[in-house]
Amino acid sequence: MVGKLIRLDKLYYRIGEVSRITGVKPHVLRYWEHEFKLRPKRLGGAQRRYRQEDVEKILTIKKLLYEDRFTIAGAKKRMQELRHRRGRQMKMEFLQEGYKEVLQEIKKTLREIKEALD
Numbered sequence: 058m059v060g061k062l063i064r065l066d067k068l069y070y071r072i073g074e075v076s077r078i079t080g081v082k083p084h085v086l087r088y089w090e091h092e093f094k095l096r097p098k099r100l101g102g103a104q105r106r107y108r109q110e111d112v113e114k115i116l117t118i119k120k121l122l123y124e125d126r127f128t129i130a131g132a133k134k135r136m137q138e139l140r141h142r143r144g145r146q147m148k149m150e151f152l153q154e155g156y157k158e159v160l161q162e163i164k165k166t167l168r169e170i171k172e173a174l175d
Contacts, residue, residue: 069098069106079115086115092129093118093136 072083081089089095090105095114097105107115117139121132 069100069108070112072097072105072107075107075112075115078112079119081115081119089115089118093133 070078072086075081075086076083079086090097093114095111097107097111100106114136117136118132121127121135122129127135
């Protein structure tokens with residue numbers, strides 16, 4: 058999404074910790090959960106447990122709403138576009154890796170043919 062956050066040192070964070078890290082009040086985080094379909098884990102009870110990727114999404118949402126001045130609807134659409142673009146990029150990277158292997162095999166075969174002809 059937006060620039061990667063510095064690696065946090067825990068696997069899960071409580072809502073108060075995420076509020077301090079992101080500068081977003083807990084009631085706003087709960088509202089964004091509903092609006093942006095954030096799904097923090099609920100471990101051993103009702104307390105929310107946010108992961109690194111949840112914090113990164115929250116920072117992206119915060120940037121879209123507060124800095125880029127998107128509406129909630131506009132931010133939702135932009136988040137969807139970013140997810141779609143990220144998925145396409147990952148697919149392209151995977152395909153490029155496959156092409157590299159194929160090209161290396163072709164190059165090896167051509168060397169073998171050249172050596173046989175020499």
